[in-house]
Amino acid sequence: MNQPLNSNDITIADAQQKVDTWIKTLGVRYFSELTNLAQLVEEVGEVARIMSRRFGEQSFKSGESDADLGDELADVMFVLICIANQTGVDLTAALEKNLQKKTQRDAKRHLENPKLTPKKDNNNGDN
């Protein structure tokens, strides 16, 4: 994944800086950490609403539109970044560390999970 960045790409650090600038100008100040936690849950709920209707058994109500999943995921990212910024978390370092942890801990876990491999057809059409 070490692809060169395109001129329009932003790094996680860029995103943290952009959100910080936005909050301190247009947003005036950060909401409290607990308010942002509630906001995060709310935004995750909006993602869940779309996922449930688009991919699950739930249907859209009449007049309810198939909202923009990307926009809702971006809302989740925005609030997540706010929480990271106001609690001093460097998300680049945190993600790298987290991926290392998962790589070591789960090196074989998913590869050896039979639920993740295609089921073999025991029937072979012989009945």
Ligand SMILES: [Mg+2]
């Ligand atoms: Mg939203």
